[in-house]
Amino acid sequence: MNIGQLIKLERQRQNMKQEYLASGICVPSYLSRIENGLVIPSEDIQQHLLKRLNVPLDALNNDGDEAKLSYFKSLFKSVINSRDKQKAKSLYQDVHIYIEEHPFEPNRLTLLVMETRLMLMLPEYSSEVQSNVSILEEFKKEMNTEQLFYLSTIQGILAYLNNNFRESSEIFTQIFTLIKSYRMEDWEMAELYYISSLSFLSEARFIISIDYVKAALSYFNQEILIERSIECLIILGIAQKSTGVLHEAVTTFEKAKEISSKLESSKFNRKIEHNLGASHSLLKNHDQALIHFQNSLNESSNSEDNLITIVNILKEYHKISDSQNAITWLRKGYDLLEHLPDKNRDFFANHLAVYQAVLLDNSDFLNIFKNALKYFESKQEYKYCSVYSFVLAKKLAEYKQYKQATIYYDLGFNYHLKQLKITSWEELV
Structure with missing residues (x-):
């Protein structure tokens, strides 16, 4: 990076406007030309800009500490592989301090993407991530493939x-296309496969999710990263369950x-x-389903997690026409609903309201269903819209x-098409 780019990067990191940095030194348009590499500033202007940025004058002579960068990269690999938040925080603080003390470090972009990736693991820094990403996006043209790989990974995780x-x-x-002709390290590829499998799983693209999570699982097994292997097995089992290979899914979850x-x-334990x-x-x-759902309840004290399981137990009893137990679990669901934060309460309240209308033969069932459909449609939860329309x-x-x-049978079919992302009947053929 040239002197102008380094000045721009440090100015943005300090959240300083061009007008403020240029004030009394040069006109903002000239500073803009410096930052864009169109002119090389005189030594006098350089010194004044560095002083305004509170950067030591000898910072320009920094050749970079390759040993330090190698040390950070080694720790970074360990943190990403282990998902250890305590180690992540310690490394983040070390990298952040080093960046502040060496503002014109030639490896500044690599350190900044590393810092930002670590921040994603630490909830207390989540509000600051986007600020770093915005700065990094300004320097995409100056980035090498490795730096672009990490920036894109961060953007993919944020979208997820x-x-x-x-x-x-x-x-x-796009990342897989980006690195096609670039040799990433095995641990970096394993992390990419893992994160990608989660993303594709959430988009209901189960086959590609299975391929990617198996690739990640192979690496984590080889490196004896037990917790990461379990995470992969859970993703694999969910994808298998979603594609209908249920016996394989059970085997995968039992292995986990x-x-x-x-x-x-x-x-x-709860998730498994x-x-x-x-x-x-x-x-x-x-019977097996109810045993495992009950085991899941015993493993968690989280109200939201437990309510998810309670709704599933309620559904299970309803499926086998055991209305008495279904009503018992419906009431347990309503009791637990009061302990949920407001932002999560509506989701479960609508599910429970539908089952209450069905189980207790509520005379206002039509309005209850209409309200539930309106809510789930607003959240683009078309699976529930489809099912409850048919019910x-x-x-x-x-x-x-x-x-x-007839109207609601038709509506349910349309919701089903939305869930499958089908926009015309030709796609059904």
């Missing part, structure tokens, strides 16, 4: 965290459970038990309201 799954998948697809039992931590319950439910092994249509037909039933 914001539930923009299609955008996230597109970014990760076996490995998890050897850990001192029980952090994966819940997914075993869901898999057995689809296999119509209702409503069936209930209307039972009351001999055939015209209304």
Whole structure:
């Protein structure tokens, strides 16, 4: 990076306007030309700009500390592989201090993408991530393939965290194209495969998710990164369950459970038990499903996690026409609903309201279903819209309201097409 780019990068890091930096030194348009590499500033102007930025004058003579960068990269690999938040925070602080003390370090962009990637692992810095990303985007033309790889990875993760799954998948697809002619290290590829598998899983692209998570799993198994292997097995099992290979999904979750039992931590138990319950439910092994759902409840004290499982238990009892137990779990769901924060309450309240209308034969069932459909449509949860439209249509037909039933059967089919992202009938052929 040339002197102008380094000045621009440091100015932006300090959140300083061009007008303020240029004031009394040069006109802002001239500073803009310096920052864009169109002119080389005189030594006098350089010194005044550095002083305004509170940068030592000898910073320009910094040749870079390759040993320090190599040390940071080694720790970075360990942090990403282990997902250890304590190590991530310690490394983030070390990198951040080094950047502040060496503002014109030639490896500044590499250090900045490393710092930003670490911030993504630390919730307390989440509000600052976008500021770093905005700065980095200004320097994309100056980046090498490795730096572009990390910047794009950060952008893909941000899109995923914001539930923009299609955008996230597109970014990760572009990353694989970007690095096609560049040899990334095995641990970097494993992390890319892992994150990409999550993104594609969320977009219901299960086959590619399975391929990617198997590639990540192979590396984590080889390196004996047990927790990362369990994470991969859970993703693999969910993708298998979603594609209908249910016996394989059960085998995968049982394997994850076996490995998890050897850990001192029980952090994966709830998720594994819940997914075993869901898999057995689809296999119509209702007794097994209920056992695993109950095990899942026993493993968690989180109200939202427990409410997810309670709704599944309620569904299971309803499927086997055990209305008494279904109503019992419906009431448990409503009791737990009060402990949820407002932002999450509506999602579960609408699910429970639908089951209450079905189980207790509520006379206002039509408005209850309409409100639920309106809510889930607003959240683009078309799967629930489709299912509850069909349930409503069936209930209307039972009351001999055939015209209304036809409307909701049609609506349910349209929601199903939206869920599949189908826009024309030709795509069905």
